[in-house]
Amino acid sequence: MKTGLAALALLLLTGGAAPAAAADDLLARGAYLTAAAGCVSCHTDKENDGTPFAGGHAIESPYGIFYTPNITPDSETGIGGWTDDEFLAALREGIAPDGSHYYPAFPYPSYAGMTRDDALAIKAYLDSLEPVRQPNKPNELRWFVPGRSAMGLWKALNSPWDYAEPAAGLERGAYLVRHLGHCGECHTPRGAGGRLKLSQELAGSPKTASSEGAPAIDNSPDGLADWALSDIEFYLELGMRPDGDFSSGGMAAVIEDNTSQLTPADRQAIARYLKNLR
Amino acid sequence: MLIRLTAVCVALALPFGAIAHENQKNPEIRYRHAIMETLSNQFVAMGLILQAKVDRPDEMAVNARALAENVRLIAGLFPDNSKGAKALPLIWDEPEKVAQAAQRAVDAADALVAAATDGNRQAIARAFKAAGDSCKGCHERYKEADD
Structure with missing residues (x-):
């Protein structure tokens, strides 16, 4: 009887607050996952002091310049009013609400492995932001780049990335690296058509005239073989390499907006996964 | 034919090798590199403390103060007779911006001293x-x- 009363009292005390607490939890989880997925790095025009998530950041690539879109919940220029299914299709399949295909400059082949719950937590967080009315800029692509309609064929041939199962105990690190963090989009070499060479996961991509390239971050001698787990964790937290040099370029933004925001346990999971590659 | 090709390669490589050697002999450039190396090592030392790889928490502030002292030298590390090595010519083209950037480094180092203390x-x-x-x-x- 005493137990029953206590339970009733607890229910009365928390009954009104529980949904609000759950919503807060969802937003907090969404904010964390949004950081882990690195959304703000690409969807913010930092060069021109743009509002976070309002888009306009120029991604220079061998295919031309892609301008990232506004993902604040503005109903005309952003993603306001999108249903859960529309958001999931965009994030994991690269399909816009009007049915058109996105270019894979948006890393949906990596995000394809994101769980539905995590993706919808990100949506809940983005929906909670202040809407920003800012029209998207058209891309400036090179003459040989086909229109978005051709991306359907590209996806059929290439996407999503077909990763092997991670080793036991490394699942969380694999999820963070491969899907949320989409590290392979820069650090894995690509073959014909831009498909990632998954047999060389995170083995680095070469610097070219139109790309700054990215170093190997697997456990090879060219990569992180000489780094201790703690060196990697520290780098992901504060951006300093073991030799005292600091991260630069795109990776500095990744550390600022993404990996420094993660829990120590998640940084450790990433480090363990990377050290296990090769 | 092989000898001629080798000679051409050597001739092409010589000027670059000579420039690199000249840079190494320039005392101003060597001094700049020494100070930069000192700053880098100061970061390594503080990094080891921050990671608790060495148990010297009280020495964080000592290192931060040393960094703050040395970082004040940066603004004067690029006299006209020190052009070259990996320093890009832009440094001498926009001295005001360089001075502002050097001051930002000083401010950041001072903030680190405050935090470390x-x-x-x-x-x-x-x-x-x-x-x-x-x-x-x-x-x-x-x-x-x-x-």
Whole structure:
């Protein structure tokens, strides 16, 4: 009887607050996952002091310049009013609400492995932001780049990335690296058509005239073989390499907006996964 | 034919080798590199403390103060007779911007001293990163990228 009363009292005390607490939890989880997925790095025009998530950041690539879109919940220029299914299709399949295909400059082949719950937590967080009315800029692509309609064929041939199962105990690190963090989009070499060479996961991509390239971050001698787990964790937290040099370029933004925001346990999971590659 | 090709290669390579050697002999450039190396080592030392790889928490502030002293030298490390090595010509083309960037590094180092004196790990880590980023911000604009 005493137990029953206590339970009733607890229910009365928390009954009104529980949904609000759950919503807060969802937003907090969404904010964390949004950081882990690195959304703000690409969807913010930092060069021109743009509002976070309002888009306009120029991604220079061998295919031309892609301008990232506004993902604040503005109903005309952003993603306001999108249903859960529309958001999931965009994030994991690269399909816009009007049915058109996105270019894979948006890393949906990596995000394809994101769980539905995590993706919808990100949506809940983005929906909670202040809407920003800012029209998207058209891309400036090179003459040989086909229109978005051709991306359907590209996806059929290439996407999503077909990763092997991670080793036991490394699942969380694999999820963070491969899907949320989409590290392979820069650090894995690509073959014909831009498909990632998954047999060389995170083995680095070469610097070219139109790309700054990215170093190997697997456990090879060219990569992180000489780094201790703690060196990697520290780098992901504060951006300093073991030799005292600091991260630069795109990776500095990744550390600022993404990996420094993660829990120590998640940084450790990433480090363990990377050290296990090769 | 092979000998001729080798001779051409040697002739092409010589000027670059000679320039690199000349840079190494220039005392101003050597001094700049020594100071930069000192700054880098100061970061390594503080990094080891922050990671608790060495149990010397009281020496964080000592290192931060040393960094703050040395970082004040940066503004004077680029006299006209020190052009070359990995320093890009832009440094001498926009001295005011360089001075502002050097001052940002000084401010960041001073903030690190304050945080290190206070002793809160989270605040130190934030200030440490900001100080490192202030260095990297300059390197991105004014230093030739490493291979």
